[in-house]
């Protein structure tokens with residue numbers, strides 16, 4: 200990316216004397232300046248979604264740490280606290296990679312850190328509250344260590360109201376940057392260090408694709424691989440299309456190269472990541488290439504396990520089902536968020552499928568992959584959800600036979616259409632519904648676990664169990680957690696384990712001797 204493009208897109212507003220400036224400027228004035236060229240954080244709407252598809256996405260292969268900051272972190276330490284989804288976890292790996300290339304070393308001790316980044320999540324209100332709690336906790340440390348750099352990044356920093364609140368109430372924050380600005384971390388750290396000013400950089404453009412970013416991955420066994428960014432679905436409850444920008448896919452060759460590189464490093468499993476991976480390739484103008492084609496290409500690569508998340512039912516096409524049915528390294532576990540079992544609620548959510556459409560998709564998937572395990576996400580207490588509509592979610596849960604589900608109470612997000620709706624469902628009723636749903640989820644999970652008793656499963660061994668270092672832990676192909684006694688030498692390998700005990704959310708077992716399958 201050249202300097203001219205940077206100038207056009209970036210918005211760095213250095214504040215010489217932050218407190219003085221805040222005193223002298225009305226907050227509305229300040230906020231409108233910060234966001235004057237940024238993506239308007241207003242209500243998402245479908246017309247805008249269609250329009251933004253036509254915008255140019257540029258792919259940049261020229262990422263490099265500028266020479267003047269290449270050793271800026273020598274002898275210093277960084278800590279990144281991550282909130283939210285896998286996308287954020289992976290962004291943290293990228294930021295860790297950039298900081299490491301700048302000479303910083305990681306630490307898990309806040310007192311030891313020279314730079315602390317909070318990589319935030321905006322999906323529900325309680326996620327945001329946690330971050331504001333942590334911002335408050337860090338204030339005494341900043342007062343004690345004025346040279347400490349504290350940054351807020353991730354989804355919350357894309358929200359105008361959040362930046363407003365930090366500017367007004369948390370002036371000990373040095374740096375705020377958006378999800379499209381991660382690759383600018385070297386320059387931003389430099390600005391924060393030498394200027395000692397509050398830096399706010401939230402880009403107007405909804406994001407390009409930046410390749411060749413360094414990464415420090417969390418482990419050596421499983422790896423995340425982004426295949427696309429952003430979301431154009433505009434579900435009426437969801438903030439993601441605003442915090443992550445428009446859908447844009449990485450080129451297939453760049454993804455395949457990354458997976459090959461991971462194989463060479465000995466990784467055993469990759470999870471292809473995106474907010475809506477089934478829309479992969481829809482933004483390509485020069486080639487017809489979708490998720491099915493990509494999975495087919497990765498199927499041929501010598502990596503034992505391939506997963507993908509998250510799938511939107513609407514774009515789950517026949518080609519993908521046909522490819523997944525080949526099995527091999529394409530695992531027979533599909534996470535397929537349904538959100539609600541009521542067609543009326545699904546319509547209000549703008550999910551663009553009905554209960555019947557979803558069941559038809561499940562039927563097709565089961566026909567092609569008879570052993571498939573399905574898991575899902577469900578929101579209860581969407582505005583004005585009736586008892587009958589909630590019951591439809593309960594019956595769908597049973598009808599599909601989901602083996603696990605992430606369940607949430609609807610959380611209104613400012614700027615989304617659903618948040619403007621009047622809601623006649625009391626919070627106590629929503630909590631009761633969540634409780635009832637969770638009882639059912641637990642029951643179905645426990646039932647599915649019981650079917651494993653006495654069977655032998657393949658487990659990718661990840662390490663020692665958190666509770667007992669003599670016990671190893673790993674996951675089956677269907678993503679079931681297994682705890683078992685076995686040699687430490689099996690860590691990082693796929694072994695066979697005979698299941699002796701089934702619990703609600705995990706299995707216990709014994710390793711079958713001499714079964715190490717992959718070295």
Ligand code: SAM
Nearest residue numbers: 436437474475509511536576577607608609610
């Ligand atoms: N793209 C995925 C999809 O369409 O299913 C989901 C991504 S979102 C990060 C993860 C989950 O958070 C969603 O599936 C939904 O269940 C939940 N979620 C999103 N917005 C929410 C809200 N406002 N209140 C409660 N749960 C929400």
Ligand code: SF4
Nearest residue numbers: 430432433434437439
């Ligand atoms: Fe949010 Fe997923 Fe809907 Fe996109 S598809 S708006 S990420 S829930």
